[in-house]
Amino acid sequence: MLRRSRRAVTQRPRVLSALAASAALTAGVVVGGTLVSFAFARKVVTPVTRRLADTEVLGIDTKAQTITLRRSPDTVLPGRYGLFVNGTHEYLKLGALLTETERTATRKLLTEVEEGEKVGRAATFSGWYFVHPGELHIPYREVSIGSTVGECPAWLFPAPSGGDAATWVISVHGRGTTRSETLRAAPVFRSAGVTSLAVSYRNDGDAPRSDSGHYGLGATEWRDVEAAIEYALANGAERIILMGWSMGGAIVLQTSLRTAYPDKIDSIILDSPVVDWRTVLGYQARELRVPSPVTHIALRQLTMPTWSRVVRSGDAISLNDLDIVTRADELTHPILLLHSDDDGFVPSAASRGLADARPDLVTLAPYVEARHTKLWNYDEKRWSELLRSWVFERGLGSERVS
CATH class of the missing domain: 3.40.50.1820 (Alpha/Beta hydrolase fold, catalytic domain)
Incomplete structure (x- = not known):
């Protein structure tokens, strides 16, 4: 008469549990991947209603009429640009890059910002320059x-x-x-x-x-x-x-x-x-x-x-x-x-x-x-x-x- 190995009997639930866990994990990955792909695909075709901030306003010198931004490959480019902001102004025109550090870029303001006017921290650096x-x-x-x-x-x-x-x-x-x-x-x-x-x-x-x-x-x-x-x-x-x-x-x-x-x-x-x-x-x-x-x-x-x-x-x-x-x-x-x-x-x-x-x-x-x-x-x-x-x-x- 053959006897079943107790070890084999006791391992079966573990094997089934492992398989179930693996299947659940795979299903989760598939569902998660599908949801991520859905979000990505939808983002591609959805019109943008709000500009995404890609830099930060770190400071404004109203006497010198300069603005300091978080450094990025864009904010240190030579030339004239625009900056979408929140606050008193919606859009600022920017001139030449004056100074830069590892973390900052300071540019000339071509739109006058007066003392006391509010400019939000989040900003979008733009190549538009002209708006109207x-x-x-x-x-x-x-x-x-x-x-x-x-x-x-x-x-x-x-x-x-x-x-x-x-x-x-x-x-x-x-x-x-x-x-x-x-x-x-x-x-x-x-x-x-x-x-x-x-x-x-x-x-x-x-x-x-x-x-x-x-x-x-x-x-x-x-x-x-x-x-x-x-x-x-x-x-x-x-x-x-x-x-x-x-x-x-x-x-x-x-x-x-x-x-x-x-x-x-x-x-x-x-x-x-x-x-x-x-x-x-x-x-x-x-x-x-x-x-x-x-x-x-x-x-x-x-x-x-x-x-x-x-x-x-x-x-x-x-x-x-x-x-x-x-x-x-x-x-x-x-x-x-x-x-x-x-x-x-x-x-x-x-x-x-x-x-x-x-x-x-x-x-x-x-x-x-x-x-x-x-x-x-x-x-x-x-x-x-x-x-x-x-x-x-x-x-x-x-x-x-x-």
């Missing part, structure tokens, strides 16, 4: 562009007298910003003798909300840029240059590939553009220390119809369609591409990949340390000359009004 077109001291008017989501406001800067009124530049801002981001370019294009139009698009806070209320990462917003093209053509434009910053670059590229008016587009200018969303989202996930499997799930959630409804991104987003490096052979318009290798938000790798794939179309103007969409701020003279030269080399504009 009235600050540019050039002619402009408010216009409205009819799109499928409704009337989208825009700022129109007409060509100067004696200029090339038949050439229009349509300027498209990036994710989480407004058309104010594009104001830096308006005086440059006016000096080149052409008209420019700073547009808004669905869900950006200025234009109407879409049914989903979420970004399409360029897959839906391009329709509002096409509406801007139609507006331009109806008001005297014969040739269009599309210019996009950051996600605005992705929108512009989608417009060039999908519009019914490709023959009206002369060329494209891109500043710190999103050329491939997988590259961008993968980089940002690594910066946030999101595990690779979770990032993979998040990207799948954006692209699958069932999950896209859960994430509330509206229709599923085809990241393949938004990968312009892979689709480089489909491009037909010349591109001036400006990108800094230390971007810190949108890696320049995809931009360089696009330039390598289409050297016949893409003129790459690389920067080394100008960060994300701060190329004008970092070196205004070079940036402005690159844009002006591009217009003239295309046989457009008028140097007589310079």
